[in-house]
Structure formats: C-alpha cells, structure tokens
Amino acid sequence: MQAHLLQVDLPAAAAALFAALACALLGNFLVLRRQSLMSDAISHSLLPGVVLAFMVSGARTSGAMFLGAAIAAVVTVALVQFVRRRARLESGAAMGVVFSIMFAAGVVLIEQGPARNVDLDADCVLYGQLEHIMWLAAANPGALLDPAVWREAPRQVVTLAGVLAASAVAVALFWKELKISSFDPQLASALGFSPRAIDMGLMFFVGLVAVAAFEAVGSILVIAMFICPAAAARSTTERLGAQVAVSLAYAAVAALGGYTLAAFGPGWAGMDASLTASGAIATVSGLILAVAALARVRAAPGALAKT
Amino acid sequence: MLQALSAADAGATPCSVRGMTIDYGNGPVLRSVDFDAAAGSLVAVVGPNGAGKSTLIKAVLGLQPTVAGQTRFWGQSLRQARGRIAYVPQRGAVDWDFPVSVREVVAMGRYRMLGWLRPVSAAHQRAAVEHLDRVGMADFADRQISRLSGGQQQRVFIARALAQEADLYFMDEPFAGVDAATEQAIVDVLRALRAEGKTAVVVHHDLATVRTYFDSLLLLNGEVVASGPVDSTFTTENLQRAYGGRLAFIGGALAPAPGA
C-alpha cells in the first residue's frame, strides 16, 4: 500500500499538480486578454505534431514528441492569424477551422502506418495517461533520500516541473509588461511595449505548457486548468497579483482534490471502479469556479449585467 | 404651429420620458430623466462623452434595462407604438462585412410589417429602393455593404429607418465621421421629415451645427441639464454646466453658426 502510494500516486499527483499550476499561472493572462479559447485550439491541434513525430522517429521518445507538439502549437497560432486575415473570419471561427482540421488530420494519421503500432490513441490524447506515470525506484520512504532514486524520477514529472519553473521565471521577469498589455493594450503600445511581441511570447509559453501537460493529463484537463482557476480567481479578487496567487491555490486544490477523489473515492465508497483522474480534476476545478461565481453573484445581487 | 398645438395634449406627444434612471451596477449612468419630444420637431441630444446619450435612446427603445422610469409614445406603451418608431443605431454597432446587399439591409426596415416567416415580397423590395433614392443611394442597391464608404453606409442606415415609414425617428450619432455630401443628405432627410410633421431625436456631437439643424435640445450629463427650444436652451451657461471644464476646447462652437 505504502509502496503503491510512493510509486504510483505520488508521481501522478505531482504531475497533475505541476501541470495545473503551470496552466493556471498563464491562464490568468489568457482570461484577461480574452484569449481563453486559444488554449482549446492549441491543445487540440498538438495531435498531428505528436503523431507525425511518432511516424518520423518511430518511437515514443519525449524529445521527438515535444518537438513535434511544439511545432504544431506554433503553426496553430500562425495559421489562426493567417486564416483570420485572409478569410476575414472572427477569431473564434478561425480557431475552429484551424484546430478542427489539424485534429482531424491527427486522428486519421494515428490509424495509419507506424503510428498504429505505438501505444497512442485518441483516448490518451483527450484524457492523458496520468495513471501510467510510475516511479518504480521509489519503493519505500527511505529511498526518497537516495539521489539515485531521484535520477529515475518519471520523465513527465521532471518535464512538467521544468516547464512550471520556466513559466514562473518568465512571468516574474515580464510581469509589468504582461500586466499593462493585458489591461490596456493601447496604453502598452503607447509606452513602447509591443503588444504583438508580448502576445507571441505568451502564446509560446502556452504552447510549451500545453505540450508538456497534455501527455500527462490530456488536452481536456489542459483547457480546464488554463481557464477555470484563473476565471474563479477573477471572480474572487480584482487585483492582478492577488488573482494570480488565488488561481494557483485553486489549481492546487483542484489537482490534489481531483486526483484523490479519482484514485481513492471509489474505494471509500466501497465500489470496485476506477475513475479517470484528469476528468475528476477538471470537474473539481469546475466546482471551484461555480462556487466562486456564485459568491460573486451573491455579493452583488442588485447589479444589472452590462449588455 | 403644430408643435404648440400638440404640446397641450399629452396623448399627442410622440415621446414622453418620466423619471428614467439607468444603473449598470457602479452608480447611475442616467438619473431621473424627464423629457418630451414634440410632434414635428427635430431634437438634438447633446452632452459630453459618457453623458448617457446613446444609453437614453436605447433605454427608450427598450434595448437597455432601466432601474426606474417610464416612456410613453403618443400616450401609448412601447409595445403598442412600436410600428410607428424607427431607429438608426451607431454605424459601428454592426459587422459591415456581413454578406448582404444595400437593398437587403434597407428591406430590413420592412420586416416588422411582414411579420413572422413571410419573405420579402417584390413590392417591399421596390419600396426599399425608393427609400434608398431619398438618400441618393439608389444606384448602389445591389452593392455588398462592405464596399461602401463610411458616409454611404450611414445613408443606407438612414434609408433603412425611412423604410420603416415611422412617425418618430431615433438616430444615434448619424453625423459621426461622414463626408459633407452625406451630412447634407441627412439634413435634407431630417427637414423633409419635419415638413411631414414627423419627429426625430438625434444624438449629436457637433455643437457648431446644433442651431442650424435642430429646433429642440436635450442637454445631458448623467442627468438633464436643459431641455426645450434651441433658442432658449443652447446657452453658454447651460453648456458650461453640461461640459464643465471641457468647454474650453469647444468654446469656438458657441457662436451661432453661419446661416443660422
């Protein structure tokens, strides 16, 4: 039981936590900049990049997959811009056109040639494989003190920790620019910050986080984690600094709470069932958002919505 | 005069607003507005940015929830009078890339007469072109609306309101950003409406032309600063009260415009 906790639950919960924190951190700016749905588009259109990387490299190696997905993310952002301008569509429609074609290409490619032999299907793209992350070296609590055991920490967890750290550093470094350009893009460009450069930088990190997170937790949870904690935090506070802090707290609660519910909930209820952890985490983040939104409605009952 | 006669009879006042208050949730945008538009008058709604001019028009037309107040049209409710009321929204409010022709946009002014499910008949199509002609746009009937200049787009909106064949017209900033030919075309339309005894309430931003174009004024700044005939209300003191310190910028506009 204890070994299972360390070898299976600990790394899976850590992966969920790091993914949730990284997504929620950047999600604050997506929500403020009305770009929430870009996380939907990017996380869907990673698929063909991943599948092509499989087909070219012939193996489920993290390097090739990371590269393929990252390229797909950049291509998505560029294509959405291109279709928006060239076909003069509103951004939602342009996103829909681009990501659905890319996702369709991905699901058809999966069934073809070498990719079919790799352990990859649409299910693991959607829900991730949180349950498959294992840290076999961590057989007992004592092993956690052994550096050799740490060197065998699961690849996904290490990647996610790295991406989380990189995003945190980037947000800290560009805090002022992100803040100004999110609240008032016109003022930002008047002050000499290029909103376009900030935009591309943010999208780059969104892509990076989505790529790192989606293999572990799946694209649906990636979207939920980008949007729900930040939206809930926005309903809780008006100040950006507080909003980011609150969103990280919400993300942590959702990740750990959702994982616990999925992993142990059925057992506590006496059922012989296993639930998908990423789905449960998304559901808990939705509950947090519902409570935060309800609290906001209660706090200002007389206010009329702006039309 | 028609104006004097109908003012006595409330049932004949085209638009009468009492105690209208609007609040988005951060304090009132408009406070307790009382206002009458007399039959056969051209009323300018004037005030600084954020004074609540567009908001007032939208609220009167039922497009904007109000906290308090009521509006009567010829003594009737909005529901009863809707067929006699036309509306020109701000030009920026719609997607000009929408796949419709000029004629189809003007024909939208007839939709209420048609009612549910009935398609636009040939007679209504013809009516649309006739109203386009009144603003000098008949030659553009089959053009896609994105291939018009800003002024031409505004004239299409005016023609659509004319196609409603109403007795009371609400226009939101029709003179904003238009060329001289369009401005003249709109003024001609307004004067023709007045000559037919109809009423127009127009949100207006150009103080220099208020005296020339309009007979009545509603001066707003979150509440009614002044309302009534232009001659008695369009005064430096009233404008100072509405615009406050910002009047310095527009001081030159206070002199009566040439030809007034």
Place this chain on the structure above:
Amino acid sequence: MLTGETLRLFVSSLFLQAGYNTVVVVLGVTALGLAAGLVGAFALLRKRAMMTDVLSHATLPGLAAAWLVATGLGASGRSLPVLLTGAAIAAIVAALTVQWLTRAARLPEDAAMGATLSVFFGLGAVLLSYIQTLRTGSEGGLARFILGQTATMSEQDAYVIATAAVVAIIVAVLLEKEFRIVCFDPQFGAAQGWPVALIDLLLMTIVVGVAVVGLQAVGMILIIALMIIPAATARLWTDRLRVMLALSSLFGAASAWIGASLSAALPKAPAGGLIVLVAGAFFIVSLAVAPSRIRASSAEAR
C-alpha cells in the same frame, strides 16, 4: 493505406453501389452535412462558431448519464433516441451555464465557454470511465460518439439522422429572414420588436439538434468543423447571404458524402476525421483560388 481494395470500396460507396446499409448510411450522413452547412452558416454569421464546439463537447456527460439511467432502469443503453435525448439536455444545460457565467457572474464570454466545455467534458470522461469499469458489455457504444464511426451506424440510425437534418433545414429556411436580422443587427431587430432572445434560442436549438444527431457520424470533437468549415468556405465565394447558405449546404453535403464513403472503405479511421479533412480540403482550395474576399478587402481600402 490506400490499396486497390479500399479504393474499390470507396468508389462503390461514393456511387451508392456498396450495399443497402452503406447507401442508407452515406445518404443519412449527407443529409446531416447539408443541415450542418446551412445551420452552421447562421452560427458563423452570429459569431457563435466556438459555441457549437462548447455545446458538442458538453454532450458527453449527457450521453453517459442517459446510458446509466437507461441501464439502471433495465433498458438497453444502446438506444439511440435515449442517448441523444441525454446529449441534448446536457448541451442545453451547458448553454445556460455559459449564459449564467457571462451575465450573472460577469466572466468574459470566451472564458465562460472554455470553462464550460472542459468541465462538462471532464465530467463526461469521469462518468465514461466509471461505465467502463462496470463491464456490462454494452459500454463500447459510447466511445463512438467522441470521434464518430459510421461503421457501427444502422439503417435506423441513418433515418434518425436524416429526419432531424430535414427538420433543421425546414426551420432554417422558414426563419431565414428572422435569422438574418438577428445575425446582422440584433439591436435594430430588437428595436423593431423582434424577440431577439427567442430567435437566438431557436437558432441555438437547431444547432444543438444538428450537433446531437451528428455525434455518431462526426463525433463531438469535430462537429464544429462540419458546421463552420463549409460556411467559412462558402463565405469565400460570395457576398450574398442566400448564395452563401446554398454553397455552405453544398460544401457540407459534399464533405459528408465523400468523407462517409472514405469511412466505409477505411472502417478503422474515425469517420469524423475523414469528413473534416474533406471539408478542410474544400476550404484550403477555396482560400487559394476564391476571388471574393480579396476584392472586398481592396475595395474597402477605398
């Protein structure tokens, strides 16, 4: 991959020579494509493209809940009308959730949509994983709604799809004038006394209807494509609403027809992916050669 046998199967399905069941399925899916193209054109013009994505993803918990309820009551979880009713209810609840989050809780609309989409889908995934552990043997039917699978469609299913598609087409044609004014200038429509909210609701109802019956053929993740891509393609060719509606229906029907025929030949590949790739090919070719948008943008520059 393309072999002689797949090619023969594809061509015979395309020309309705592949056996009665395949013919009915291909025709049913084509009717769906026609309806999706038509309804999707209004959704695109109303700027509700991503809303179709939200609603279709949100059907998952409804499908799973309907399966659980039906199975719990001792009925078969495979009944299509029962499953689709659950899906439609979930989509309506999702639409109301988005509305509540934007109006009452004052969230930005895109955040409300993304949150609703992912949370509903996440909840559906939880229910689905629970159903899979029940090992009743009939749970395999649900996964097909995610990516679409024409191979499992019965004649009966095809009739359900075609009937719903025809109803949606009739509603869209009858209400063309009403949809037009609400899509172009809702404020003007409201000022004329049209019940804009009701007309919007009717539009979203037929969008949900088409999305729900399309789940089996195209799958919930790619329904948005069948609604939006033909409409966006049609918009490239014309500046007239009626022509756009006709072209959009045509592109939708052609994509569905060709895609469903491909799917008959390649039963392992998800039908939704194939149909969307055909629709995408129409879009990409049109983007390269269609004249109208370029002329329009140069004329606007004045």
